[in-house]
Amino acid sequence: MSTTTTTRLPIAHLPSAVLPGATVTLTLSTDELRRAVHAATDDFGGRLLLTGGDEQGLGAVARVPNVGNLPTGEAAAIVRVEGRARISAVHSESGSASLADAELLIDGPTTSSTDAAVRELRATLELIAEKRNSRRLPELLRTVQDPGALADAVALWAEFADGDRLIVLRAVDVGDRVDAIHAWARNHLNELQVAETIRNDVSEGMDKQQREYLLRQQMNAIRKELGEGDEDVTNEYRTKLVDLDAPESVKTAISKELDRFERMSSQSPEHSWIRTWLDRIFEMPWGERTDDNVDLVDAQAILDADHYGLDEVKDRIVEFLATRKLRRDRGLDARVDADGERSARGQGSVITLVGPPGVGKTSLGESIARAMGREFVRVALGGVRDESEIRGHRRTYVGSQPGRIVRALQEAKTMNPVILLDEVDKMAAGGWSGDPTAALLEVLDPAQNHTFRDHYLEVDLDLSEVVFIATANVLDTIPAPLLDRMDIVRLDGYTEAEKSFIARRYLLPRQIERSGLQLDEVVVDDVVINEIISGWTREAGVRSLERELGRLVRKVTSKVATGTDTPVNIVVDELTDWIGRRKVDDEVTARTNTAGVATGLAVTGAGGDVLFIETTAFPTGPDSEPGLTLTGQLGDVMKESAQIALNYVRSHADELGLDPDSMRQRFHVHVPAGAIPKDGPSAGITMTTALVSLLSGRAVKPTVGMTGEINLQGQVLPIGGLKQKVLAAHRLGLTEIVLPKRNEKDLEDVPDNIKADMTFHIASTYADVVAVAFEPAA
Incomplete structure (x- = not known):
C-alpha cells in the first residue's frame, strides 16, 4: 500500500511521461516550463510537479538541482524525478507559474505475495542480464533493494516507450508495478531465448559450411597432387x-x-x-557409322532364314539396300546439289509394320538390322504419355536425362542404327506433360530429322541416316500427321499352311532346344501340328501356337527326365493327354441355324475376327414404342449402322418380301461378346441381313460370312482389312464371303490357297447380298 502527504508545487506539462528515478535535461523552450522551473528554484526549494503524455490526474515530483545554458546557448534545467503524486487541483494565474495541489505518494510496506513476486522478478532479470551481457542491470539488482524503486529502475533501464511508461507510472500499488515489470521481463526473456536459438543455428550452419569448405579445399589440393583435380x-x-x-x-x-x-x-x-x-x-557416338551390307543376295537370304513369308516387307528392305548400293557405286553418297539440298544419302527410312500380335513384327526389326549389317535398338513406346520421354528433359530439372532417341543412339554406339519404335499405337497424350506422338513428328520426318534437337543435349542431331521401324497393331489410334510420315507395310496374319511351316521350321525346334532335349528325342508330325493349330489356337499370329508347343515339349521333357525311352512319338489321339482339352470349337453352324442371326467379319487389334449379329423382335405394348435396342458395347458408328440397317429394311419391305405390319415392333440387336467394345461401319450389311432373316423367317447360310457398309439407298460401300477378315473366316471354316465390289481388287492380297478354298460374292447393292445370303426358298 502507499501513504500520502499533501503539498502545493509549481506544475509543468511535458510531451511524455517520466518515471521516478529518472534524471532529465529539460530545455526551457516554453514560458510555462521556464516559469515553473524559476518558481521551483526561487520559492519551493527546487521542487516541482511534472505531468506527461495524456496523463492528467497523476504526475511526478521532481527536484531541480541545477539551471544553466546548453552549448547552443539555450537555457536548460537538470531535473531529477523523486516520486509519484496525485494532482487534486490546479491554480493558474496570468503571468506566473501554475500551482497544483498534490498528494505525494510514498510506497508502503510490501505483502508476502509481493515479496515472492519480487524474488521471481529478480531471477528473471538475472537471466536477462546474462543473455544481454548487461553491466547496468546486475548493478541495479545489487544496489536497489526497494521493490517499487527496482520496478521503476528496470523500466528506465529498458527504455520503455511512452505507452509502457504510462502503465508503470499509473501502477501506484507496488504489487501492481512489480507484476507489470515481471510480465514484460518474461516476454523479453522469451524473445532473447528465441533470438539466441536462431543465432546458434545460423552460427552452427556457417561453421559447418566453413568446415566443409576447408575440407573441400584440402581434398582439391590432394586431388591436384594426385592428378585428379x-x-x-x-x-x-x-x-x-x-x-x-x-x-x-x-x-x-x-x-x-x-x-x-x-x-x-x-x-x-x-x-x-x-x-x-x-x-x-x-x-554420343559422333562420327561412328556402320557400313551397310549391300550384298542383296546375302540380305535376302538372311531375311528368308529368319522369317517365312512376309514378302512385301522383305521386298521393301531389299529395295532400300538396292538404292544404297546403286548410289555408292555411282559415287553419289557424299554429294550435295547446287541448291544446297541434302543428298539422298542422308534421307532415312520410316517403315511401319502394322498387324495383329504374334505375326513377327518385333523380331522382323532385328532381322532387318542383321540383313543391313547395322546395330539394332528397340525402344518400347507402349504406355508412354510424356513428351519428354522422346525429346528429353531440360537440364534445369533434378534427375533430367536425354530422351529415348538419344539413349538409343548411345546404346547402339553408332549414328546409323536400326531403331525399332515398338507399339507406337499405344502412346497416349499426357495432357500437361505433352503429347509424345507430336514429339515423334520431327523424329520420323526425313525432311526435318537431320536437325533433331533433344531438350537435354540442346545440340542438333542428325537422325537422317537412322532406319526407323515402327510397329503397331492398329492404325486408328495413330494421329494423321504422324501416319503421313510412315511407310505402311501390313502383316495381316498367317494361313494355316504358313503356321504349320513356321511351327515345324522355327517354333518347335526353338522350344525343344530351350527344354534341353535333342531334336531326335521327340517326334511331332505335320498332322499333330495342324491339329494343334485348328483345335487349340485361333489367332492371326503364332504366339499361342508357340505357347502350346512349349507346353507339349515340357510334358515330353518331364517324361524323358524320369526315364521314358526316346524318341517320344506324339500322335493325334493322345493330344488331349499331353496338352489338355481342346480350346476351339466350330460354332458357326450352331450359332446360325436359326433365323435372325448372321455372320459378319471384323478387324480388331488382335487381327481378323468373326462376329455373330443376333436379332429379335417383340410386339409393342402400352409402355413401349416401335424402335431399336442395341447391346454388346457398340461404338457410335456401329450404332448408326444398326439404325441405318433397320430404316433400310423398313423402307424397302416390299422389295424384300416382308410384311409391312411386322415393322411395328421393337427390335433388339445384340453383338456378342458383350464385354468386348466394338465399333466400325463394316457390319452394316450383316445387321441388315440379320433383320431380314428375322422378319422373313429364313435362316442365313452357315457357310456365308459378309462384310460391307450399307447406306440408306442400299448401296454396299467398301471397308478395310479385307485380307485379315478373309483369313479369320477361313480359320472358322466359312467357305463363302460377301464383300463390296470396290474391295474386289483387295483380293490380290489374299493367298492363292485361301482363294482356292473359298467363293467370293461381289455386292454392289443389297440385292446382291440377298441373292447369296439365304438358303433357297423351299
Whole structure:
C-alpha cells in the first residue's frame, strides 16, 4: 500500500511521461516550463510537479538541482524525478507559474505475495542480464533493494516507450508495478531465448559450411597432387573435344560449356549439372557409322532364314539396300546439289509394320538390322504419355536425362542404327506433360530429322541416316500427321499352311532346344501340328501356337527326365493327354441355324475376327414404342449402322418380301461378346441381313460370312482389312464371303490357297447380298 502527504508545487506539462528515478535535461523552450522551473528554484526549494503524455490526474515530483545554458546557448534545467503524486487541483494565474495541489505518494510496506513476486522478478532479470551481457542491470539488482524503486529502475533501464511508461507510472500499488515489470521481463526473456536459438543455428550452419569448405579445399589440393583435380578433368574433356568427330556447331557448344565448367566453383549446383551434361554428350557416338551390307543376295537370304513369308516387307528392305548400293557405286553418297539440298544419302527410312500380335513384327526389326549389317535398338513406346520421354528433359530439372532417341543412339554406339519404335499405337497424350506422338513428328520426318534437337543435349542431331521401324497393331489410334510420315507395310496374319511351316521350321525346334532335349528325342508330325493349330489356337499370329508347343515339349521333357525311352512319338489321339482339352470349337453352324442371326467379319487389334449379329423382335405394348435396342458395347458408328440397317429394311419391305405390319415392333440387336467394345461401319450389311432373316423367317447360310457398309439407298460401300477378315473366316471354316465390289481388287492380297478354298460374292447393292445370303426358298 502507499501513504500520502499533501503539498502545493509549481506544475509543468511535458510531451511524455517520466518515471521516478529518472534524471532529465529539460530545455526551457516554453514560458510555462521556464516559469515553473524559476518558481521551483526561487520559492519551493527546487521542487516541482511534472505531468506527461495524456496523463492528467497523476504526475511526478521532481527536484531541480541545477539551471544553466546548453552549448547552443539555450537555457536548460537538470531535473531529477523523486516520486509519484496525485494532482487534486490546479491554480493558474496570468503571468506566473501554475500551482497544483498534490498528494505525494510514498510506497508502503510490501505483502508476502509481493515479496515472492519480487524474488521471481529478480531471477528473471538475472537471466536477462546474462543473455544481454548487461553491466547496468546486475548493478541495479545489487544496489536497489526497494521493490517499487527496482520496478521503476528496470523500466528506465529498458527504455520503455511512452505507452509502457504510462502503465508503470499509473501502477501506484507496488504489487501492481512489480507484476507489470515481471510480465514484460518474461516476454523479453522469451524473445532473447528465441533470438539466441536462431543465432546458434545460423552460427552452427556457417561453421559447418566453413568446415566443409576447408575440407573441400584440402581434398582439391590432394586431388591436384594426385592428378585428379578439376583442372585435370577439364584437360581430359578438352583432349576428348580435339579428337571428337562431331559437327562444328556441336564442338562450339561443348567448348562454351567447358569454359563455364572451368570458371565455375565446385560448390555451385551447376558444376555437377555441366559435368553430367559433358559426360552424356561425349557418350554420343559422333562420327561412328556402320557400313551397310549391300550384298542383296546375302540380305535376302538372311531375311528368308529368319522369317517365312512376309514378302512385301522383305521386298521393301531389299529395295532400300538396292538404292544404297546403286548410289555408292555411282559415287553419289557424299554429294550435295547446287541448291544446297541434302543428298539422298542422308534421307532415312520410316517403315511401319502394322498387324495383329504374334505375326513377327518385333523380331522382323532385328532381322532387318542383321540383313543391313547395322546395330539394332528397340525402344518400347507402349504406355508412354510424356513428351519428354522422346525429346528429353531440360537440364534445369533434378534427375533430367536425354530422351529415348538419344539413349538409343548411345546404346547402339553408332549414328546409323536400326531403331525399332515398338507399339507406337499405344502412346497416349499426357495432357500437361505433352503429347509424345507430336514429339515423334520431327523424329520420323526425313525432311526435318537431320536437325533433331533433344531438350537435354540442346545440340542438333542428325537422325537422317537412322532406319526407323515402327510397329503397331492398329492404325486408328495413330494421329494423321504422324501416319503421313510412315511407310505402311501390313502383316495381316498367317494361313494355316504358313503356321504349320513356321511351327515345324522355327517354333518347335526353338522350344525343344530351350527344354534341353535333342531334336531326335521327340517326334511331332505335320498332322499333330495342324491339329494343334485348328483345335487349340485361333489367332492371326503364332504366339499361342508357340505357347502350346512349349507346353507339349515340357510334358515330353518331364517324361524323358524320369526315364521314358526316346524318341517320344506324339500322335493325334493322345493330344488331349499331353496338352489338355481342346480350346476351339466350330460354332458357326450352331450359332446360325436359326433365323435372325448372321455372320459378319471384323478387324480388331488382335487381327481378323468373326462376329455373330443376333436379332429379335417383340410386339409393342402400352409402355413401349416401335424402335431399336442395341447391346454388346457398340461404338457410335456401329450404332448408326444398326439404325441405318433397320430404316433400310423398313423402307424397302416390299422389295424384300416382308410384311409391312411386322415393322411395328421393337427390335433388339445384340453383338456378342458383350464385354468386348466394338465399333466400325463394316457390319452394316450383316445387321441388315440379320433383320431380314428375322422378319422373313429364313435362316442365313452357315457357310456365308459378309462384310460391307450399307447406306440408306442400299448401296454396299467398301471397308478395310479385307485380307485379315478373309483369313479369320477361313480359320472358322466359312467357305463363302460377301464383300463390296470396290474391295474386289483387295483380293490380290489374299493367298492363292485361301482363294482356292473359298467363293467370293461381289455386292454392289443389297440385292446382291440377298441373292447369296439365304438358303433357297423351299
